[in-house]
Amino acid sequence: MPDTPRPASVSFSEFEPISTAAWQARIARDLKGADPATLRWQTPDGFTVEPFYHREALAALPEVPAPLLRPDTNGNTWRNVPTYSVPAGERGHATIQKAAEALARGADGAHFVLADATTFDVEFLHAHLPLDTTYIGYSLTGAPTAFVQRLLDTGTITLRGFLEFDPITNHLPNLKSQLHELRETLTLTQGMPEFRALTLQAAFYGNRGATVTQQVAFALATAAAYLSELPTETLTTAQVAAAMWVHVAINPNYFFEIAKLRALRRLWATLLHAYGLPSEVALPLFAETSSWSQTTLDAHTNLLRVTTEAMSAVLGGVDALSIRPFDCLFHDPNEFSNRLARNLSVLLREEVGLGQVQDVAAGSYYLETLTDTLAQEAWTLFQRIEAEGGLPTAIGTVMQELHTTAQAQFRRIATGEQVVVGTNKFQNTREHFDFNPKKLLRSREFDSTRATYPSEVLRLATSLHFERREKKKKRAAVVLLGSHTNQLIQESFLRLMPKQEQSALHDSHPVGTLSVLFSSTEEAILMYATPEQFGRFARYIYRIAEDDSTFVPPVLITADLATMQEAVRVFGFQEFTVQGYTTEEVLARLQGK
Incomplete structure (x- = not known):
């Protein structure tokens, strides 16, 4: 429109450019003689973070990647997908109705964790949440092909959402049979571009104390195993790659979680290249706030944790986000905490406006450097796993790495080196539990x-x-x-x-x-x-x-x-x-x- 105001250039020309040397001199002056090197800190991943980054940090990188640009999803950049558990023996009617209500109040989909998929009423689900138009995820413990066939038997031609079934990460017995099941499932869901049927369950590691480097490396190792083992004469490597998606857990380490997601996408492109596939094949990321970081003591602090976790996920570019209710450790699902969890994503989108900017970390001296460092560290660990035979052969090494890292974190919390507000510092000594x-x-x-x-x-x-x-x-x-x-x-x-x-x-x-x-x-x-x-x-x-x-x-x-x-x-x-x-x-x- 001719009367539309033209946007003004944002150049901050009124500010004098400041060189790295000038910043370093100011830091030295503020430290009053102390060595600036004392501000460096060692990460649990084993590398050092500098206290200061400037434009030279970008010049030192092998290359500065272009910002992540991807089309909006229904006018937004991520889906708000609450998670619902359905116990064994239940048909899930009440849970399905709760999910339908949530979709009317700001949710963009639903994720059902099914203890027993055979009893889940898919006809009732389709009646309340039409399978061809609703984004739905399903987590299963077995028999994925039979479950997908039941979904299609409702008369649905194509599905939207994802299927979570990762026998390598979950150490399921009889892996050969499980891989055969996965091949059948992928064949059954071919031609469904909005449905991903092959999971990389990185959340398994994130919810057990793994560092961000380990989470990325272990996810890549799982992806490599599927890309090597699943293809057949009728199921190509490209089709296997196109069916993959990643379930990640997001912890409170704000910048590291943003960099983790960016490094994962970058290394996915590297892995595709190693298999002779085009790097443009997308890897959808489904993020869930971590169970590892939640507490029962002073539990309302969980509301603050999931807020920073959700922001990291969104700014890191996830495709879908599920936020855990703050009291899910000790209370049955309830409308109050479910509503708070669901509305957090709505608030970040509608009030904070985080959906209006794509890849906000692009060009940041610190975050670009951190992303590159994490990518290098994760790729090195991934290569070590592959040298030991890859997964599942090297699962012993993976679990030992995970155990050592978790123990180190337990020790940091026990000694107070790592602060958990309300648990080992700033405790509520007069807290009265509303549970037994x-x-x-x-x-x-x-x-x-x-x-x-x-x-x-x-x-x-x-x-x-x-x-x-x-x-x-x-x-x-x-x-x-x-x-x-x-x-x-x-x-x-x-x-x-x-x-x-x-x-x-x-x-x-x-x-x-x-x-x-x-x-x-x-x-x-x-x-x-x-x-x-x-x-x-x-x-x-x-x-x-x-x-x-x-x-x-x-x-x-x-x-x-x-x-x-x-x-x-x-x-x-x-x-x-x-x-x-x-x-x-x-x-x-x-x-x-």
């Missing part, structure tokens, strides 16, 4: 594969024993701390002991044992037991027959004090006691209060 800690710890659904679990378990397992009514009953609790993460709690426990005793006690932890904490109103005792001992101990307390193979010892065992003390004596647990402190004082110190 004992019931939660005994639940098989309680997620213990999280960064803060070792710190939480002491507080949750003993909180009820500090209540006056429990003290009057003179009850006691035994808390299973585990076989690995417990060592970090043990180190915290040892710091309470006299220094002359610490070394001997540190070396006394028998190899191959579990650590358990005995908690009464008078004392706290750290004990060691073999897995067999602990199993017999739990059966003794709960009067469970030895031949009952269905019994799984719970994390928290409670009983009257006399019974617990007798059981500890009978089963001969090794122990040492902190003298001169009440249980409450010991636990408070272990939690850094």
Whole structure:
């Protein structure tokens, strides 16, 4: 239109350009003689981040990639896709209706995690969410071909969304048969450009403590395995690549998560080139806020975590985003927390306007450098995995890398080096839980594969024993701390002991044992037991027959004090006691209060 105002050039010409040398001089002056090198920091990925980046950083890169430009999705740059779990034995009617309501209130699709896909009512789903027009994802544990065929039997010609089934990452048995299933599924869904049927489940690693470098490298290794194993005379490598998509978990490390997504896209193009495929084949990214970073202590801080995670995902260029409700660790799905989770993505789009700019990180001295560094580190790790035979042959190496990284993070949290607000710093000491800690710890659904679990378990397992009514009953609790993460709690426990005793006690932890904490109103005792001992101990307390193979010892065992003390004596647990402190004082110190 002739009367439309022309946009003004944004050049900031009123500001004098400042050279790198001038910035460095200013930094040195502000440090008052301190060495600027002291501001460098070592990342968990093993490389150093500089405190300052300027235009020379871009010149040092092999090449500065062009900004990521892709067509909008329904007028927006990402889909808001809430996730819904459907338990085994349920047909999913109520869940489907909730998803339909969410679509009317700002959601752009739905992701169903199906414990048993055979009972899920796909006809009811199609009636409420037409399969040919609604973006829907399905996570399965088996038989993907039969499930997709059921979807098509509703009369739907083409599907939209994705299928999540990754037998390599999830270590499913009989891999040869699973790969055959995948070939059939990919053949069945050919000609459906808006439906991706081959998953790279990088979220498996992100939700277990992997570094961003590891997440990218492990996803590439999985992609390489499928590109090598799945093609046949009738299923080409290009068709396998075109069916892939990645499910990633987003953690709170804001800039690193943005760079992770950008590095993943860049290395995907490199991998395609290695297989003789055009780099233009897209790799859709479905991001979910991480379970690894969520907490049960001061749980409203999860709202802040998922906000930064969601922003990282959007600014990193994901195609779809699912935000976990802040209370999903300890509450059943509810309208309040589901609405907050759904509306966060809506707010970022409608109020913040993040959907109006594509690849906002492009040209950033820091983020472009970080993206390039992550890409190099991830490619090096990927090549090492391939040199060991690739996946699944090198799965032992992958899981050992993951275990070492997770333990390092547990240790940083236990020592306070890595801050988790509300858990190991700025705790709410007067917090009253709106859930039953004992019931939660005994639940098989309680997620213990999280960064803060070792710190939480002491507080949750003993909180009820500090209540006056429990003290009057003179009850006691035994808390299973585990076989690995417990060592970090043990180190915290040892710091309470006299220094002359610490070394001997540190070396006394028998190899191959579990650590358990005995908690009464008078004392706290750290004990060691073999897995067999602990199993017999739990059966003794709960009067469970030895031949009952269905019994799984719970994390928290409670009983009257006399019974617990007798059981500890009978089963001969090794122990040492902190003298001169009440249980409450010991636990408070272990939690850094």
